[in-house]
Amino acid sequence: MEEPILKVENLSHRYSVQWAIRDINFEITRNGVYGLLGSNGAGKSTTMNIICGVLKQTEGNVFIKGVNMRENPVEAKRHIGFLPQKPPLHTDLTVEEYLLYSARLRQISRAEEDKAVTEALERCGIGHFRKRVIRNLSGGYQQRVGIAQAIIHRPDFVVLDEPTNGLDPNQILEIRHLIKEIAEDCTVILSTHILSEIQATCSYIRMIGQGTLVFSGTVDEFDNYISPSTVFVTLVEAPPIEELQQIPGVVGVEELGGPNYRLRFSDLPQEVIEKVVKTSVVKDWRLTEIRMEKTSLDDVFAELSKKKN
Ligand SMILES: Nc1ncnc2c1ncn2[C@@H]1O[C@H](COP(=O)(O)OP(=O)(O)OP(=O)(O)O)[C@@H](O)[C@H]1O
Numbered sequence: 001m002e003e004p005i006l007k008v009e010n011l012s013h014r015y016s017v018q019w020a021i022r023d024i025n026f027e028i029t030r031n032g033v034y035g036l037l038g039s040n041g042a043g044k045s046t047t048m049n050i051i052c053g054v055l056k057q058t059e060g061n062v063f064i065k066g067v068n069m070r071e072n073p074v075e076a077k078r079h080i081g082f083l084p085q086k087p088p089l090h091t092d093l094t095v096e097e098y099l100l101y102s103a104r105l106r107q108i109s110r111a112e113e114d115k116a117v118t119e120a121l122e123r124c125g126i127g128h129f130r131k132r133v134i135r136n137l138s139g140g141y142q143q144r145v146g147i148a149q150a151i152i153h154r155p156d157f158v159v160l161d162e163p164t165n166g167l168d169p170n171q172i173l174e175i176r177h178l179i180k181e182i183a184e185d186c187t188v189i190l191s192t193h194i195l196s197e198i199q200a201t202c203s204y205i206r207m208i209g210q211g212t213l214v215f216s217g218t219v220d221e222f223d224n225y226i227s228p229s230t231v232f233v234t235l236v237e238a239p240p241i242e243e244l245q246q247i248p249g250v251v252g253v254e255e256l257g258g259p260n261y262r263l264r265f266s267d268l269p270q271e272v273i274e275k276v277v278k279t280s281v282v283k284d285w286r287l288t289e290i291r292m293e294k295t296s297l298d299d300v301f302a303e304l305s306k307k308k309n
Pocket residue numbers: 015016019020038039040041042043044045046047193
């Protein structure tokens with residue numbers, strides 16, 4: 001079987017006395033964009049810093065393509081590109097000077113460095129700014145420079161800590177687009193506490209709540225984490241509420257104004273829907289709309305944030 005791109009094993013970290021993360025385990029085996037989700041202070045940056053080898057964990061191990069970060073950090077880091085929450089830019093340098101410096105830090109050979117810089121500039125859409133001093137670029141373009149240094153050595157695995165934080169809505173769209181392009185050739189993991197960011201960019205989610213892993217799955221699985229417990233119905237000739245309450249499986253009825261009602265149920269949603277449809281036909285309630293009401297991502301996030309492993 002192929003080596004996972006990332007394997008996080010029993011990872012725990014304590015700053016002085018307080019544990020920031022406890023016993024986190026997960027693997028990433030295929031390409032795509034992974035969202036590391038969690039509320040402020042949940043432990044995302046701590047996890048990312050350890051994965052990238054810039055913070056030494058108290059317990060546990062991180063393997064990048066099978067290489068143990070603790071035992072062989074230089075080799076493990078060759079596979080990783082990292083954009084920390086605060087981009088490590090030298091703002092007095094031009095974009096080109098800075099990327100050349102990054103290429104040398106990444107031990108790209110002198111013969112290859114110009115090519116690597118040009119490629120990174122092009123992939124991040126900043127070729128026309130190569131002679132610009134970084135300080136004079138907008139926030140969105142500075143972030144692109146930060147991403148360019150993260151991919152200059154063509155890593156298999158790119159880690160971005162809150163990459164759209166502080167950008168305006170247009171810049172956010174551009175950076176999301178860039179992240180998706182980068183993910184065509186490698187695996188990207190990005191941290192965020194913004195759900196729309198996950199929906200717009202990611203295919204998979206790992207969620208940390210209060211320092212522990214509380215969810216690991218696809219965005220669709222996250223979306224369906226809480227099964228729906230209400231249906232919305234429109235009954236043009238609705239009966240008295242008491243009659244609706246007698247439909248088997250219905251445990252509550254809410255009037256929403258006009259012919260609209262919310263039915264709360266306890267049984268399997270599909271079965272209740274069938275019963276509501278059948279009863280409406282038999283009793284001629286003139287059912288014109290019926291749909292399950294999905295729980296919002298915010299509700300799933302709130303539920304998982306409370307979860308303790
Ligand atoms: N250097 C530090 N010293 C002490 N405690 C820290 C340190 N860095 C982080 N912490 C604590 O560890 C916990 C996890 O912090 P971390 O920065 O990893 O969370 P986060 O999910 O990235 O949050 P945010 O979204 O706010 O960046 C928090 O309680 C935080 O206060």
